[in-house]
Each structure stands twice: as structure tokens, then as C-alpha cells.
Amino acid sequence: MITTLIAAASLAAAAPAVRSSELAAGPLKGTLVQPIGKTAATVLILPGSGPTDRDGNNPLGVKANSYRLLAEGLAADGVASVRIDKRGLGGSKVAGDPNKVMVADYVADTRAWIAAARAATGARCVWLAGHSEGGLIALASAGEKDVCGLVLLTTGGRPLGQIIREQLRANPANAPVLPQAEAALASLEGGQRADVSAMHPALARGLFNPAVQDFLIDLMRQDPVQLLRGYRGPVLVVSGGRDLQVGKADAAALAAARPGVVAAEFANMNHVLKDAPADRAANLATYADPSLPLAARLAERIAAFVKAPRR
Structure with missing residues (x-):
């Protein structure tokens, strides 16, 4: 019994x-x-x-707890984080209709979160860590006051329409509806709503739910590479070798957007920031498994980047 108590005490002492x-x-x-104790940096996690809620989960089958795990991993390395519910969702439900937002609205929300995070932590500036679509919002918000730099997590390196088209074509089950989807994408890319009748x-x-088409049109106008070229601060592009939604070409395009962008690829990581098997079905199964840890060394790599001394 004495040995058990000592072991338990040792584990408790080791926990961050x-x-x-x-x-x-x-x-x-x-x-x-x-x-x-001392906070070395502060990161705002954009979903x-x-x-998708502040923990990285959504009612469409994603229960990976990715953002919660990332926040805990960063804190273990001395980095504070704020993870958020988007306007109209979760705890932010009273902030407005989630189907009536545009990129500019999310940029305004990011601005408000930067101020709140600085006030709460005393940080001079805040890092924006955007996951997937959140990476695009981070890029669109990069020019805001008090942004330290960007961490782009499994973020597309092409306009959204191109990425959606590739995702649809990659799944053979979509073959029967692919012509309709292609036509709808062409309409939205051209700035026109798609007829779903x-x-x-x-x-x-x-x-292509009509309720979200205006937002899709707005997203498809955004070119992540062009946005990145216009930002001069530090940027870390994080990609996964087993990402089924955003490919290696996207990370390569972002990394090549301008000199000074740092790239980090995690060979076994998938889109929800977990190490995953090569098999597609097994990979997708990780999306609904909150017990799986974050991809190995991901939090440590991000923490090292945001804590690195800069002139």
C-alpha cells in the first residue's frame, strides 16, 4: 500500500x-x-x-476533442490558449444566426477575442492557430492589431471550391451526384447561388443548403496563398500525411507562398490532428474517438514555435 501511495504521489507531481x-x-x-506560473505565449484557437465547438467537436459525427487536447498540451509547455464557440453556436448562441455570417464577421470576432485574450493573460500579442477553415479565418485576420503570428493547422492552400471538388471526386460513393455537385460549385464560384430544387x-x-450558400460564396472568393503573401509575420504551416480532407499540395502551396514560412509535417496525422491508420475507414473512425491522444509531438512543436525568441 505504501508503494502504491508513493507511486500515485509521484504521478500527481509529474502532471502539469x-x-x-x-x-x-x-x-x-x-x-x-x-x-x-509563467505564461510564455498565448494562442487563440480558431475552429x-x-x-464545430470550442473542443473541436460537432454534431455531424466529430467527437475527437482535438482543440481541448491541443489546449492541454500547449499549457503543459507553458503556453496559454483560448478556444472558442463561433457566433450563434454553443455558448455563443446569443451572438447571432450562424447561417448569416461572412468572413468579415469572423474577422471581427477574432479581433474581439484577441483583446479578451490579452486582457486575461497580459500577453503583448496573441498567436492565431486556425484549424482547417479556421486557418483561412486566421489568414483573413492576420492584419489585425496585436497578432503575434499564425499557426495554420491542416489548412487549405487553394480556394475552397477547388478543395471541395477534389474531396467529392476522391470518394467513389459520390459518383451518382457528382454532376449536380460540380454544377453547384461552378455557380457558387461564379458568385451565384445554386438552385437546389x-x-x-x-x-x-x-x-449546398441554401442557408449557407452566401457564406460559401464568400469563402470561395478567398485565396489563402494571396492572403499569406500579404502577411509578413511568422507563420507555421502544420500538415498531416494522412489527412483525407486537405492534401500535401495545400501545405506545399502555403509553405511556398513567401520566404520565411515554416512547415511541419506529421506523417501519421489526419485532419482532426490525431495519429491515424492508413486505411480510410479506420482513419475516419478516429474522428469519433475522444480517447485518442493528439498526434505525437504536435503540441510540443507548436509551443516551441510560438515561444521561440524573435527580434
Whole structure:
């Protein structure tokens, strides 16, 4: 029994000391995670597409807890983080209709979160860590005041329409509806809403739901490479070798956008920031498994980048 108690005490002593608390930016709500003691940097985690919450989960089958795990991993390395519910969702539900947002709205929200994070942590500036679509929002927000730099996590390096088209073509099950999807994408890329009246229900109620088409049009106007070329601060591009949604070409395009961009590829990491098997079905199964840890050394790599001394 004495040995057991000593072992337990040793484990408790080794565990990183962190504290977690609710944080608000006006009607927007999020979670602040801080190391106990000195905070070396502060990171704002910008979530991916759809109804993705502050933990990185959404009701469409993603329960990976990726952002919660990232926040805890960063705190263990002395880095504070704020992870957020997007306007109209979760704790930020009162902030507005989630289907009536544009990129400029998310940029305004990012601005508010930067101010809230600085006030809560005393940081001189805040790093923007955008995951997937959140990476595009980070790029669009890069010119805001008090941004230290960017961490782009499995972020597309091409306009969204090109990425969606590639994703649809990659799945043989989409073959019957691919002509309808291609036509809808062409309309949206041209700035026109797509007619869903004769569209397959899975497309009409899902990807091309009329409620989100204006936002899709706005997203498709954004060119991540051009946005990155216009930003001079430090940038880390993080990619996964087993990402089924964003390919190696996207990371390569971002890394080549301008000199000074740092790239880090994690060979076994997938889109939800977990180490995953090569098999497609097994890879997708990790999306619904919160018990799996974050990809090995991911949090440490990000923490090292944001803590590195710069002139």
C-alpha cells in the first residue's frame, strides 16, 4: 500500500499544473487554459467549418476533442490558449444566426477575442492557430492589431471550391451526384447561388443548403496563398500525411507562398490532428474517438514555435 501511495504521489507531481476558466468577448464565449506560473505565449484557437465547438467537436459525427487536447498540451509547455464557440453556436448562441455570417464577421470576432485574450493573460500579442477553415479565418485576420503570428493547422492552400471538388471526386460513393455537385460549385464560384430544387437531398440539405450558400460564396472568393503573401509575420504551416480532407499540395502551396514560412509535417496525422491508420475507414473512425491522444509531438512543436525568441 505504501508503494502504491508513493507511486500515485509521484504521478500527481509529474502532471502539469494548469487552470481552466470561462472567458467572454462580449456575447462570445470560450475557454481559457493557462499554465500555473509563467505564461510564455498565448494562442487563440480558431475552429474549423460547420457547427464545430470550442473542443473541436460537432454534431455531424466529430467527437475527437482535438482543440481541448491541443489546449492541454500547449499549457503543459507553458503556453496559454483560448478556444472558442463561433457566433450563434454553443455558448455563443446569443451572438447571432450562424447561417448569416461572412468572413468579415469572423474577422471581427477574432479581433474581439484577441483583446479578451490579452486582457486575461497580459500577453503583448496573441498567436492565431486556425484549424482547417479556421486557418483561412486566421489568414483573413492576420492584419489585425496585436497578432503575434499564425499557426495554420491542416489548412487549405487553394480556394475552397477547388478543395471541395477534389474531396467529392476522391470518394467513389459520390459518383451518382457528382454532376449536380460540380454544377453547384461552378455557380457558387461564379458568385451565384445554386438552385437546389432538383438536387439530391443529401446535397440540397447538406453541403449546398441554401442557408449557407452566401457564406460559401464568400469563402470561395478567398485565396489563402494571396492572403499569406500579404502577411509578413511568422507563420507555421502544420500538415498531416494522412489527412483525407486537405492534401500535401495545400501545405506545399502555403509553405511556398513567401520566404520565411515554416512547415511541419506529421506523417501519421489526419485532419482532426490525431495519429491515424492508413486505411480510410479506420482513419475516419478516429474522428469519433475522444480517447485518442493528439498526434505525437504536435503540441510540443507548436509551443516551441510560438515561444521561440524573435527580434
